[in-house]
Amino acid sequence: MIGRTRLAVDIGGTFTDLVLSLPDRTLSTKLLTTHDAPDEAVIVGTRAILAEADIDGSALDLVIHGTTLATNALIERKGARTALITTAGFRDSLEIAYEHRFEQYDLYMERPAPLVERDLRLEVPERLAADGSVLLPLDEAALRRLADVLRAQRIEALAISFLHSYINPAHEQRARDLIAAAMPELAITLSSDVCREIREYERTSTTVANAYVLPLMSRYLGRMREGLAGIGVTCPLLLMMSSGGICTVETATRFPVRLVESGPAGGVILARRVAALGGYDRALSFDMGGTTAKITLIDDFMPQQSRHFEVARAYRFAKGSGIPVRVPVIDMVEIGAGGGSIGRVDPLRRIAVGPDSAGSDPGPACYGRGGTAATVTDADVVLGRIDPSRFAGGKIALHPALAHDAVLTDVGLKLAMTTDEAARGIVEIVDENMASAARVHAVENGKDTAGRTLIAFGGAAPLHAVRLAQKLGIGRVVIPVDAGVGSAHGFLDAPIAYEVARTFLVRLDGLDQALIDALFADMRAEAEPVVRLGVPTGELAETRTAFMRYRGQGHEIAVPLDNAALQPDTLRQAFETTYTQLFGRIIPRLEIEAVTWTLGLSEPHVLPRPDQVAAPAAAAVVIDTGRMVEAATGETVDAAIFARTALRSGATLLGPAAIVESGTTTIVPSGFAARVGYGGEIIIEEKMA
Structure with missing residues (x-):
């Protein structure tokens, strides 16, 4: 990524984080997430951090955004009213799923309900063979009749997933064109666009998930753009993907399912x-x-x-x-397991923590926002790990008495423990x-x-x-x-990138080099226009992977490929090397096949070289001391407190200690030493006796 003035925004379940990268310095801030309207915290935080930097929104060259909105919509079932059109006879594949019990011995196990209820899973006569040939042409008249059903049901998003469309997308594309002509405002997702891979259930599930969050994400990104424009931000907005690359708003709007995580x-x-x-x-x-x-x-x-x-x-x-x-x-x-994870005593009189969380509203008891449940953050406050006066740079006031009351009430009194013992139990x-x-x-x-x-x-x-x-x-x-x-x-360090996958089943003894070359060329032709939206010129880095298995196995392993000619012997050697790393052995004389091929394209991204310069020794000045209970031993100690902003490269200190900064606190227990590296990172290692 190029330098200049850039803003990174990360919306989490509890906090919204902003980092402003300027040519001469970097600023950051942390706010509580506004769940009902996540963009509100972003705009408030952007105003604040721009004011701190004394610059206008027009000075920003790039905004990079990561969000949990798509994930939360799927978890909370707050997406669009969605329908599914699939091959006649396969409407229930979404509900049949894997045909197994994920909790075999739980008599009360409940399967998650599909995102699309059964009466909105619609069928149309058509059928492709596994090689993509047409067994039954698409019934266009039946498809046109379905448009009336979609309109009557007030459908906001439509997923189309036909059998074997990963090989031949023609029927899906024709269905999209016919439905779009009848309902031009409808958001339509094709499985051959979102997930052009084998395995019907996963492909359909991915397509439905994408359709389900598409209208929501489209509106959200529109509001985000408008909100940023309202404070003078006119630069490009890029989105972080779950793959570790970033993409344009256009790509994120089309494939929001790629934004999960x-x-x-x-x-x-x-x-x-x-x-x-x-x-x-x-x-x-x-x-x-x-x-x-x-x-x-x-x-x-x-x-x-x-x-x-x-x-x-x-x-x-x-x-x-x-x-x-x-x-x-x-x-x-x-x-x-987070700071807001709730601690309790279970029916067997054991301390249990999470997975439920107090989030940002009401938050941990110590926030003083109405929360009463004991959380990990409350336990950390009780143990002296968090200084209430310095939490979040002093922007969020903590109430230690509320933390003590919550931990004692929810855990201590129920197990006849002191407050310190109960808090230590929660963190352990x-x-x-x-x-x-x-x-x-x-x-x-x-x-x-x-x-x-x-x-x-x-x-x-x-x-x-x-x-x-x-x-x-x-x-x-x-x-x-x-x-x-x-x-x-x-x-700020993520490259603009995109990955394409294609299922093309081939045995190594029948590998046709020309067909594989054509497959990768086709995938690059799809990926390059997406990446070029953010990287108009210059060379792009390309990575290739084959998902391979022994014939008869049900799952594949990812085998990295170089860009050299993919000869059978080369592929076999690469597969056996990877297989041995995972399972410690190979299976001799068994046929090997490649199932799916992927091509990733990104702007060049060279990792930095290791720092070879040893930082000169520097002083570490204690700014305060405080009581702290050590997690490993339960011993109460007087810990030295250091300000991270005052620690220079080469500074060393011994535990027990706490290093405080606006966004977090680093704990150095007894028996450990910390030093500040050349780049400002804190390196903690056990002291040698």
């Missing part, structure tokens, strides 16, 4: 940059905000990628209980929940957490990072500069 993706981009600067080739990105925590594996400075994600899980940790969307995403595990449980999720995520990907570098950001992560690292066998924790608004900082 856009905020957390920005944080991983920041962690990747920090890992590159520090030379940490095995890292763990840890983002903990007010509502959730997100953990991502980063190897060789590349975050784990995926093409499958579940939104709105009915059972937060149960795979298969949500709405599957097949779009490019950074592969992360998300845990209902939430830390263990995150550690357990990280371990499972690593094992599922054939990897380990031990020996990595933990890169922590978000409002709550620096408070919990060292204890989480201890549980995961990690010896080094890095807190980036301005970590409290880390995801917004990541937006």
Whole structure:
């Protein structure tokens, strides 16, 4: 991304973060999210940060925005009134789903209801074979009759998903043209546009999800543009995608489903940059905000990628209980563990934390906004980890007495614990929940957490990072500069990018190089105009991936490809290398096939080289001391308090200590030492005896 004056905006479940990058400095601010109208906090925050910088809105060259609006609409079922048109006989595929119980032993298990109710799932006679040939032509007369049904049902958005349209989209395109002619105002989504991949259920689910949020996102982005224009901002607005790239408003309006998890993706981009600067080739990105925590594996400075994600899980940790969307995403595990996560005593008299959250309204009890439930933030206040007078730079007043009352009432009295013991129990449980999720995520990907570098950001992560690292066998924790608004900082480093996928099933022994070359050329022809909207000239970086499997297997693995000729022997070697990394072995003499091919296109994005310059020693001045209860031991200690803004590169300090800044607080426990790196990052490691 080019320099100049840029504004990054990240709307989270509790806070809205803004970062203003100026040629000579960077400013940031944090506001409570306005859930009923998310753009309101953005406009208020933009006014404030522009005033702080003493510049007008017209001085901005670029605004980059990440939002949870699409995700929240799916979770809260607040999208458009949507209908689905599909091949005759397949209207119930959306409800049949995977034909399994995601919680096998839960007698009261409830499947999530489809986004489109059954009487709005409509059928039309047509049928394509698996090779794309026409078995039954599209019944255009029947399709025209459906337009009357859509009009009578006051449908706002339409999803069209026909069988095998990933091979031949002609029937879907003709259906769109006929419906659009009859209802030009209707928002229409085709599965062959959103997800041109095999697997009927996931493709249809992704198409429906896109249609469901499309009108909402279109209106929201329109309001955002108008609001920014109203304060003099006329520069381009770009949107962060879940893949870690950014796109134009036009692309985001057409494919809003690609924006799910856009905020957390920005944080991983920041962690990747920090890992590159520090030379940490095995890292763990840890983002903990007010509502959730997100953990991502980063190897060789590349975050784990995926093409499958579940939104709105009915059972937060149960795979298969949500709405599957097949779009490019950074592969992360998300845990209902944030500063607003609610602590309680369960029927077995155990402390449980989350996944429900107090959010920003009413928020934790200590906010004094009417919340009474004990949260992780309340526990952190009780333990002395958060200084109420310095929280959010003093912009949000905290009430320690309310935090003590909530923790004592909800946990302490029920388990005959002191307030300190109850608060420590809450933070230990939430830390263990995150550690357990990280371990499972690593094992599922054939990897380990031990020996990595933990890169922590978000409002709550620096408070919990060292204890989480201890549980995961990690010896080094890095807190980036301005970590409290880390995801917004990541937006500023994200490239304009787009990815296209195509299913084309081929066995390696029958590989036709000319057909594969033509396939990639077709995908580039689709991706390049999208990227050129933001990068009009210059070379573009291209990445290729094949999703491959042994013949007879039900799922594929992602195999990175170079741009050389894709010969069968080369593909086989690449597949076996990746398969061995994941499963520790290969299966000899079994046929290998490629199912789906992807091509990613982006503006060139070179990672920074590791900092080789050792920062000279500098003094670390204590500005205050405070009582703090250590999570690992329960011991009450006097902790030194440092202002991060006063710490220079090369400064060192010993725990117990707290390093305060406007967006977060970094805890350095006893037995650990912290130093400030050349780039201003805080590096925390265990002291050598």
